[in-house]
Amino acid sequence: MKWTETYIPTLREDPTEAEIVSHRLLVRAGFIRKLAAGVYNYLPLMQRVLLKISRIVREEMNRAGAQEILMPVLQPAELWQTSNRWETVGKELMKMKDRHLRDLVLGGTHEEVVTFLVRGEIRSYRQLPLNLYQIQNKFRDEIRPRFGLMRSREFLMKDAYSFDANEESFKISYKKMIDAYFGIFKRCGLDTKMVESDTGAMGGKAAHEFMVIVNTDGGENIIFFCDNCDYAANIEKATSIEPAAQEKAGSRNRLQKIPTPQMKTVEEVTGFLNVPASKLVKTILYTADGKTLAALIRGDRQINETKLKNILKSINLEMADPLTVQKITGAEVGYAGPVGLKGVKLIGDKELLLMTDFVTGANEDNYHLINVNLERDFELDLVEDIRNASPGELCPQCHKDRLKTAKGIEVGNTFMLGTKYSRALNATFIDEDGQEKFLIMGSYGVGITRTAQAAVERFHDSSGIIWPVPIAPFSVEVLPVNIQDEKQREAAFEIYNGLKDNKLEVLLDDRNEHAGVKFNDGDLIGIPLKLIIGDKNLKDNKIELKTRCNNETILVDRGEVQEEVTKVLRKLDKK
């Protein structure tokens, strides 16, 4: 393509709308333009990237035996009511009504639709296993869209659904998808880490996420992993082993109520009493589907609401409002404690079992209790793991090494759905033994648009994007320093046409601009390889070949450009 004939609206300044680097670069380099909050136009360069990623995804999915289909975006509400996700997914669903006031949904995922589809067609185990996938725009009514394509309301996704007759067969299907996913991201130039994740509103037995590790603000997810074994999980799922309490049987001093005027937060209280936060137990009131409960956790830990939600099997879990807190504890927020607390279930974190003589609120304004002990002073209704793991704790799998954390961008996920949807929609088949059984399902997603942005978040420098070769919008950019110069112009077109004949994707910057503009724009849009055609080198019949990733420059003879480009591209691709 010639630049003058392509729609590449680059910006000289950083867009103010963008916060993280990948979002800024995609806007600035002319890849995307916002239409509304969380809704984007994909411009020619972006579309080329998306097509490349999609192509890789297709090839790997097909290789894994999946078949491409295309399902409707528009879906009847009844399907979602049948699976109960009309309720559980609730506000994330993009809902609408047609002229007859019938409820419709813009699909955010297709478990219901695909299950409905196969239930009429799959009757025998002989037709299994089956894996159907599609690449399509998805809709989610995000509470707060942000970070460009990272959390948008309409986005491009590959979703696949597997159907198996039994667990053994399902395991094979699931493994095939995992292998395909590693292959997909690797071919996109991205290293991914697979982590255990919560199943969330998707339901089912277990789930995994594929993370691109970044060290920028774009990494929205925190993952925990062990270097000694293969344990890896996201923060919602991660657990840990706390070293056994050294002085569990330690002192048990007399329970005391002491004044803590205006001290409400963990920091204030522990600072005032001069004890570490780990000696305090915070009591946090929650409302779960209308019922109030108290969650207890060590002062320096954080409640993991996903774990709590799962334990309670609740749909809506939120912190209780100040009025409720006042009503239950008899004190304002900041003085809640378990001793003498009536009318709510007490759910304690496992770690509490290791604590003695701790500090809690006294359920009275401006007072806390010290030397509080379990059993002696109060009892828990439930003891569970309800906190986030912390870096440095022991790995729950091998018990040998300490957990580390990293920030990641989720680009893919896989769910072991079991029979959740087949049961809800009554999708059965007749097995070998003549019995009617529910299909065992899995679902598998790759965020195409998000993968593209993750690549930018992962690969960029102060000048712009550095696309991995396999997903770059073009492989080569031809840059004549001065297009007005007849010789440069002639050489540029000769090389451009030659590369095109060699089936390379090449962009010719034929704009009548200063060299600086073209260099800067070239760096910004991140084409892996630049061929610079300038006066000085052309006199010696040389062309300058420059890589985007490390600014390596070599001079090659004009006649050998084609071979040299192929060679360098191959080398870059291997990286």
Next chain:
RNA sequence: CGGGGUGUAGCGCAGCCUGGUAGCGCACAUGGUUUGGGACCAUGCUGUCGGAGGUUCAAAUCCCCCCACCCCGACCA
């Protein structure tokens, strides 16, 4: 949904406090000079000042309502 902020030319912004001619830079157009890292000269074009209502002789500016967008939080298949 709660808190904070912004909305003026295609983009980035000033003007608003203290009401009275709507401005700057970039971009764009024409002509000319330039061309190895965001050129220069000259001329020119570009506006429902987010929307509706109110106060006033007079509103971008003051008051009220609404909308959109951004940031923090809650949320996140």
